[in-house]
Amino acid sequence: MRDAAAAALHHAVVAVAAAALVTLAVTLFLLWRKKKKKRRVATASNADRAMKAPAPLPVVPxxxxxxxxxxxxxxxxxxxxxxxxxxxxxxxxxxxxxxxxxxxxxxxxxxxxxxxxxxxxxxxxxxxxxxxxxxxxxxxxxxxxRAPAGSRGLDTLLFGAASALTWRHRAEVAAAAAAAARALAHLHAHGVAHGRVRPCNVLVVVVINGSAQTRLTDYGLAGFLDAADGNANIEEDVYMFGAVLLELLTGRLWDGGALADWALPRIRAGSEVLDAAADKAEARLLARAARVALACVGNADGRSRPRMNEVADILSDVEAAFRRREGEVGEDDGGGDEERLSGCLLAPSRSVHKADLLLRPPPV
CATH class of the missing domain: 3.30.200.20 (Phosphorylase Kinase; domain 1)
Structure with a gap:
């Protein structure tokens, strides 16, 4: 009887030990697989980063x-x-x-x-x-x-001695501002804040067919050149891009934010600030750009502002609508722009009535 009990105990110990060894082997195998998968993912991630990483700036003698x-x-x-x-x-x-x-x-x-x-x-x-x-x-x-031949800073176009932008010119430049927005979104996607979003750093280029394009210059220098701008960040870029749009749309200087104090309540309330009507199609595009400016500038909390890629998407729609109107892409579909552009950061305009246009006339 005693031998049978000892044999049973021996078998039980062997069974438990075998089960423990199997459990340990399975656990080690699973850990090995998990570590191998992590290494594979990390390798792929590093390869992706290497492919996307920009080439370092060359040092020129x-x-x-x-x-x-x-x-x-x-x-x-x-x-x-x-x-x-x-x-x-x-x-x-x-x-x-x-x-x-x-x-x-x-x-x-x-x-x-x-x-x-x-x-x-x-x-x-x-x-x-x-x-x-x-x-x-x-x-x-x-x-x-180097800036292309014929390009001018937006500040020169707006406030230079010979500045006299017509409504059509303002609509065209507002549409072309989509390119500057895309450039900002590109910088932000790579962790770089521009820090100096000003009209002087938005180049307006007039190409052969007469349409305007914009390019963004002087990015990222504020962080080490200007002590006052050392805390440049992408939220501030979005805010100042809205400020540039307001300057373009109103013909008024930013003046340390005084323009926002004047323009934003009027944009929110839909007050009439036009003394002379623009072309309806141009006016609709300008009003869209005005509401984008409101979304950028109207939020004191930087985290509540739109991302630059969202702004770029909306202005790209405005740009496409303007190009279609100018016949560069094709015939206008007779009112489809209003529906297609209604996915704005704010509610779409109630109409294209003059009272909805939140601009003042260009200087004579």
Missing amino acids: LADVERATDGFHRTRLIGRGPHFAVYAAGPGVAAKRMHPHLVLGAAGGRHFPSAVRSLAVPPHPDLAALVGVSEGPGERVLLVD
Whole structure:
């Protein structure tokens, strides 16, 4: 009897041990599979990132830049701003030479060129990209896409001495602003805030067929050039893009936000601010752009503002409607635009009546 009990106990111990070994083996196998899957996913993710990652900005010898600009000769000077003098440096390329007093400061000393190299993003047709960087004793130079011939800053078109945009021109530029919105969305998708969304950094290009296009310039520099703008973020970009739209649509200066105080209550209330009617089709497109501006500027909480890709999608619809109206794509379908554009960030307009148009006449 005692031998039978011992044998039963022995078999029970063996069974438990075998079950434990099987459980351990299964657990180890599952852990191995999980780890292998994680490695495979991580490898694929790294490969995707490598494919999507932009090429680092090339470092160009300063001697080559000096040769291309004839030693930064004044005959090569094509522009001057608060931080850079801009020189023609070859076909399609401009050299932005940092002013000497900035080179000696934090912007040119500690933060350049590492901060600039972090701004490398994949190419985009609506973005005037950084294409290289150069430095030497007392010199900091950015190489950028040169503005196409005939392009002008939006600030010059709006507020220059000879500025006199007609309603059609405003509708055309408002439609073309979709390109600048797409460029901003592209930057945000790659973790770069522009930081300087201003009319002066929106280039308006008139192409051969007479239609307008826009390009965005000078992105990402605020973070290390301007201490006051060191906290640039994508929500602020969205806000200032709305500010640029309001300037375009009203012909008034932003004036530190005074324009928003004047325009936004009128946009919300549908007040009449037009003294002269525009063409109905142009007016409808301008009113759409006005409501996009309201969505960008009307929210004090940056998290409540639309994302730039949403803004770009809506303005791309406005752009397509304008192109169809101009006969560049095809005949207008007789009112389909209003229905197709109704997926705006705000409610669609009640009508195309003059009272719904929240603009003032262009300057005479």
